[in-house]
Amino acid sequence: MSEPILAPEEIEALMAEVGPSEHADAIFAALPPIKQPEKVDKFLFAGSDEDSPERYPMFVNLQERLTEMLDEQWKELFRRDISVHVQELASSVYKDLITTDTPQVYFVFEVEGNGRMMVTFDTAMIVAFVDAMLGGDGESSENPQTLSPVELRLSRRIAEKIGNTLSNLWKPVQPLTFEVYKLDYDPQFLAVTSAMEKCFSTLFDVKISESQTGKLGVHYPRPFLEPMLESLRVTVSDEPSETDTEWTDALMDRLSSTPASLRFELDRCQINIGTFLALKPGDFLPIKTKANDPCKLWIEDIPIFKARPGESDGVLAAELIEPIHSGGKS
Template identity: 20%
Template sequence: MSVEPQAYDFRSPDRLSRQREQALQVVVETWARRVSTVLSTALHTIVPAKMVALGQCTYGEYLESMARPSVLGALSVENLPGGGHAQLSLGDALAFVDRMLGGSGTGAQPERPLTEIESGVAELLLAQMVGELPFSFTVIGDLPVALTGLESTVRFHQVARTTDPVVTVELELFVFERSVPLTACITLSTLTPLLTSLDKMADDDGAGERAAQVRRVVTERLGQVDVELQISFREVTLTSAEVFALAVGDVVPLRHRTEEPLVVSAGGVRVARATPGSHGRRLAVQIVP
């Protein structure tokens, strides 16, 4: 598997760790499923949704990447600094509103700002989608994200400085046989308390988990080691003179009683007892108590 190199931004060195990114990916995938349910109900059609991007950039970079014109939902988290946005292009928002008000939701949409009634409907829909975020975050912690209003331009609701880091998400919605992007961002300072708690829990559980993993690996590897077994009769003791006097054809009595089990050993260590016998055409022993 090849991995494409990524540019390193020295202005924003605090990147998401792999552990944090994996945890947030679970959150976003949960949110995508719940957004699909919300839109399918509101638009009276099946709306699949999936995550296509999760990353970190500066607030200014996120603003530059937004479609223009856009409909922005202002996000805030109780008792935490910063905030964020949920964003749809103006044309997609108008199509959703058209569908919710009895239209087809297809075809070209007018290039104009939302009316007061359309703003109310669009805000209600975005509020329902954003309202699924707190539940989605419960897999890693408590983050009461809420929609606080609807804006047509970001200058009326700037949540951070342009150089501040934000976590960005992009969902791909399939509505009326076309792809519709839904993006969101939350300032990293807002997520930091939750992510720090997540790191602490991982550290507390990590040592025990790593030790258990090492034990599993060692046990598995030991189970694959070839061990040479020796099956032997009782040892026979001879004097040195008798040993030197041995010649071809001599018989050495074993002094092993027929009812006495044989000794099974590995590396010179006795591990079991066995009785002689056969298995098919092969000689064999059977382990006995």
């Protein structure tokens, strides 16, 4: 039997609000026993984070592409297969990202017009990277808390490589140049964004060897992504498909050989039946178009061009002046 939903003192406090204690006791005593449930599960109110990365399909796609790019680069550096996969996409608060018990190395990048973002590595991973760069096995046998001056200096080369990778990653969405702003293992003075700013975070699991794994985090403050959010909402199905030029060319050929009725209309007038029946050679119709006024060239019932009557090789002709756009306005 689980604990009651309300403790006796909580029930007493609620009943005290109903009336004097004697009145409340009388009401409570008159109530039938309430059967307690055998099990009460913890209830969580449902909710959704509008800033969740999953709401932006293109952003998710970019993180999957980043996995492939890093896997390929690090395989070449370590001269063996390195496993990289996305562990989690999350909406995080910046303050929480820099409050961790695991020793981290922080790479801060700046993009003109967008601001700063951050990439985090477990410190042991950076030591393993530096060891591989120096021709070693690419492993860290200890649990380092900080980096040596040599390791910190070589870390900048790692950061520059990451920056180039991120620039290439974002190029199809928006050209961005990721410049290294700061490297540190003390997060207090990174100045990436405000403490409570929301960030889109991608956490990667990296398996360097059978005995060593680590975490990589890529964190974008929301203001950094703001100019690109509309583009990031695009799904794969929204991407333009390849045009079938053969079908288009065949359609244009068929349309080009389709006959159309073309007429050149000088003007229209309205007369009564009596006047019409009385017309004879030499009479004039009351047309209002002046000699130099443009007239309309029609295809079926659609006006296509403004034109001026003229002569070509001894026959009447229509000189095209300008197209008439949709809606009848030129």
